[in-house]
Amino acid sequence: xxxxxxxxxxxxxxxxxxxxxxxxxxxxxxxxxxxxxxxxxxxxxxxxxxxxxxxxxxxxxxxxxxxxxxxxxxxxxxxxxxxxxxxxxxxxxxxxxxxxxxxxxxxxxxxxxxxxxxxxxxxxxxxxxxxxxxxxxxxxxxxxxxxxxxxxxxxxxxxxxxxxxxxxxxxxxxxxxxxxxxxxxxxxxxxxxxxxxxxxxxxxxxxxxxxxxxxxxxxxxxxxxxxxxxxxxxxxxxxxxxxxxxxxxxxxxxxxx
Numbered sequence: 165x166x167x168x169x170x171x172x173x174x175x176x177x178x179x180x181x182x183x184x185x186x187x188x189x190x191x192x193x194x195x196x197x198x199x200x201x202x203x204x205x206x207x208x209x210x211x212x213x214x215x216x217x218x219x220x221x222x223x224x225x226x227x228x229x230x231x232x233x234x235x236x237x238x239x240x241x242x243x244x245x246x247x248x249x250x251x252x253x254x255x256x257x258x259x260x261x262x263x264x265x266x267x268x269x270x271x272x273x274x275x276x277x278x279x280x281x282x283x284x285x286x287x288x289x290x291x292x293x294x295x296x297x298x299x300x301x302x303x304x305x306x307x308x309x310x311x312x313x314x315x316x317x318x319x320x321x322x323x324x325x326x327x328x329x330x331x332x333x334x335x336x337x338x339x340x341x342x343x344x345x346x347x348x349x350x351x352x353x354x355x356x357x358x359x360x361x362x363x364x365x366x367x368x369x370x371x372x373x374x375x376x377x378x379x380x381x382x383x384x385x386x387x388x389x390x391x392x393x394x395x396x397x398x399x400x401x402x403x404x405x406x407x408x409x410x411x412x413x414x415x416x417x418x419x420x421x
Contacts, residue, residue: 166349167342168366173272174407177342177368180217180274181405181416184267187211188278189419191237197257197283201239204263205250208236212267220266220273220345230388238264238277245374245399246336246382246391258285260294262401266345273345275370276417277403293330293375293400300324300353300373301402304338308363308371308406308413314349315359321373322354331380336391338371341405363408368416372403 169177190211191204212219225232229247240248240262241255248262255261264277279294281287300321307320317338325332338351349361353373376382377397385392393399406413 165347166340166361166367167347168364169342169368169407170366174366176270176272177274177407178416180267180269180272181276182418182420183215183217183269184265184274184276184405185417185419187267188263188265188276191263192278192280195255195261195282197255199255199282201241201250201253201255204239205235205237208265212236215269217267217269220268220275224345233389238262240264240390240399240401242398243392243396244385244390245376245393245401247389249385249387249389251387255282257283258287259283260290260398260400262399264401264403268345271343273341273343274405274417275341275345275403276405277372277401279400279402289377290398290400293377293398294402296324296328296330297373297375297400297402301371301404304371304373305404305406305413305415308369308408310363310365310408310410312363313358314351314361314363315355316357317369317371318352318355319357321371325353325373325375330375331378332375333380333382335382336374338369338403341368341370365408365410367408368405369408370403370405372401374401375399
C-alpha cells in the first residue's frame with residue numbers, strides 16, 4: 165500500500181515526527197557510560213505515554229522477527245545494526261549505540277534513528293561511519309523532489325556509501341510510512357536512477373542509510389530479532405521520516421527546539 169496524505173494528515177505527521185525526533189534527542193542526552201539498555205527502553209515507554217502516543221514496536225510481529233517485539237525502542241550496540249532488542253547490558257565507554265524509534269500519534273506514524281558514541285573513547289572509524297550515513301541521508305533527501313523516482317533516492321544514497329568504500333546490503337532499507345509504520349514503496353540504499361515509483365506531494369518516506377564496516381552480510385542474533393554484522397565489525401544507522409511537498413522534501417523527525 166502507498167498512501168498519499170492530505171494536508172490535515174500531513175499536519176499530524178509533523179507533530180508525530182517532531183515527537184520522535186525529540187524523544188531520540190532526550191534519550192541521547194540521558195545516555196552515559198553505565199546506562200542499561202533496559203533503562204533506555206523504560207525511558208522511551210514513559211516519554212511515549214506522556215505524549216499520549218503509542219509505540220509501533222511493542223506488538224510488532226513481522227515474518228522476519230521472532231514473535232512480538234515486546235519493547236519500545238531498538239537498541240543496537242557496536243555490531244548490532246538493525247532491530248536491536250533491548251536486553252540487560254550496561255553501556256561501556258566507547259560503545260557505538262544506535263537508537264531506532266517509531267511512534268504513532270493521532271493515527272500517523274513516524275520513524276527515525278541516530279547513532280552515536282557513548283563516553284569519551286571515540287574511534288575515528290566509528291565517527292566516519294556515522295558521518296557517512298548522515299551525508300548519505302542528506303543526499304537522499306536532496307533527491308526526494310516531486311516527479312523524481314524512488315531509484316533517484318536510492319542512487320543518491322548508494323553513491324555516497326560506495327564512494328567511501330562501504331559494502332551496501334539491499335535486504336533492508338527505507339520505506340513508505342503513514343497510518344502504519346512499514347508501507348510501500350521500498351527504498352533500497354543503492355539503486356539505479358530513473359527507476360521505480362514517481363514521488364508525489366503527500367508521500368511520506370522513512371529513509372535510512374545503514375552500513376557495516378567491512379561486510380554486507382547480516383546474521384540474526386539468538387534473540388530472533390537483532391541483526392548483526394557477520395564479521396562482528398562495527399555498524400552505523402541514520403534515519404529521518406520526510407514528506408514530499410510541492411517544493412521538495414520536508415524533514416519531519418527533527419527534535420523540537
